[in-house]
Amino acid sequence: MSMRFTPLLLATAVLGGGLGMAGTAAAHGTMTTPASRVYACFQGNPENPTNPACAAAKAVAGSQAFYDWNGINQANANGNHQAVVPDGKLCSGNNPTFRGLDLNRSDWSTTPIQPDANGRFTFVFKATAPHATRDWRFFVTRDGWQPGSPLRWADLQEFCTLGNTPLSADGTYKLQCTLPQRSGQHVIYNTWQRSDSTEAFYTCMDVRFEGSGGGTPPVAQWQDAGPVTARGDLPVGTTLALRVFNAGGNDVERVETTLAAGQTTPAQWPLALARKVNASAQQARVGVLRDGVITPVASATENRVYLKAGQRFQLDTRVPDTGTPPGGGNGTFDYVYPAGIGSYKAGETVVKGTDGKLYACRPFPQGGWCNVAGEAYRPGVGSAWRDAWIPY
Structure with a gap:
């Protein structure tokens, strides 16, 4: 009799154990x-x-x-x-x-x-x-x-x-x-x-x-400080840094994020930056203001930076070092902008812009603007790029 019932008992034990494990695996x-x-x-x-x-x-x-x-x-x-x-x-x-x-x-x-x-x-x-x-x-x-x-x-x-x-x-x-x-x-x-x-x-x-906690200002106290505008793709590994300055020009906060695959298009990298800022910053928010909530969106132009009164911001972009030596390895350009900012030479340095075109740093003295970081001097697309660059 024991031999006849042993398989059934074993099957019941295995089935019961299996159900128990399945229940555990499904619990999260x-x-x-x-x-x-x-x-x-x-x-x-x-x-x-x-x-x-x-x-x-x-x-x-x-x-x-x-x-x-x-x-x-x-x-x-x-x-x-x-x-x-x-x-x-x-x-x-x-x-x-x-x-x-x-x-x-x-x-x-x-x-x-x-x-x-x-x-x-x-x-x-x-x-x-x-x-x-x-x-x-x-x-x-x-x-x-x-x-x-x-x-x-x-x-x-x-x-x-x-x-x-x-x-x-x-x-x-x-x-x-x-x-x-x-x-x-x-x-x-x-x-x-x-x-x-x-x-x-x-x-x-x-x-x-229940209550504000005394820390975060109401949305009404956030001031629109300007847009985050994406003008092209960025390489994987690019570091974006939102820097916040007070009225005296002193740094008060810096939030960085490094772009991963899927975050590099003009619609996605502002979203990645905004999510990092909103999750960790005390002085800034990035997104679209709707119904009292600042919400990040996937867009090259819709996200805006919100700061406290009197503050301003700058967005720094640092592309990864690809190991390509000056000259781009083939003599066509020295750097992929903005890599190498600070070492550009007036009248000599040639960069590849985010629009894929080549630009030469203007001769001295205008060439000094080539080493100024920021969206305004981004070659080919910034509001003041012609002060620093000429098409190559």
Whole structure:
């Protein structure tokens, strides 16, 4: 008898183990600070929810979704979140298991939220299975959105994007963002896109904004300081630096980003710069001002720099050293602009501009302008380029 039942027992053990491993592999995480909608329901007694909205969600889809709080995902998102998660299904991530979370109610449990003295807030994501990350993106409902209304992509405005973030020793990702100016009850929506897979995860957080924290000025106090204008492709590895100066001309802040593949076109490199600035700068924001939120966009001309009153900025561009010696290796040009700025010789140096054309540094004394960095003297395209260069 034991021989007849052993295979069945083994099969049951393997099947049970397999299911257990599959459940673990499918579990990935959720936001715990502020508590996500699903995590708040899990913490509030999954079988007999104390929150009426959670009770309604249980009536629609059962309590299992609360126990599976770490699995709101789409396997084939690949960054195309609006394609795989339609309007009205954002909180469930269009995953039927979690459909109760999409109920349009104003009585979901909310978490008070306010920025620190620097205008920032640290989101905490509890990771039951960490992954390599392409990006974390944070959105907030627009001013005028009413709690209990259907949640649509058009209701959301992006306010923070972060890249790959190290996992903390306590098994969480700590994600620091500058909070947008809001008051009262809103939804903060987060997408987590893996870089090692097309899989993405989705989180709804019901929050109540309480106070400014005294650090970040209201949008009304940001002054439009001018555009970020992309006039051509930049090489992979190019370093962009936004420098902010006070009224006396002193440096007060510098934010750098290095372009990776996919970030080098005229529409994409301003977006990469803007996201880095908005995620880390205290003195500057870059993007398009709409409804009180400064949002970066993929555009060669639409993004603008916003500073505090009396400040100004400069954008420095440094292309990677390709190892090509002066003369370009074939005697046609000495540098790919702006590489080598500071060592250009009046009347001698020839550069290849970002428009692909060649330019010679003017003879002395005008040639001194060749070594001045900045968009105004970018050969062929800057507003004052003819003061420094002549076509070659």
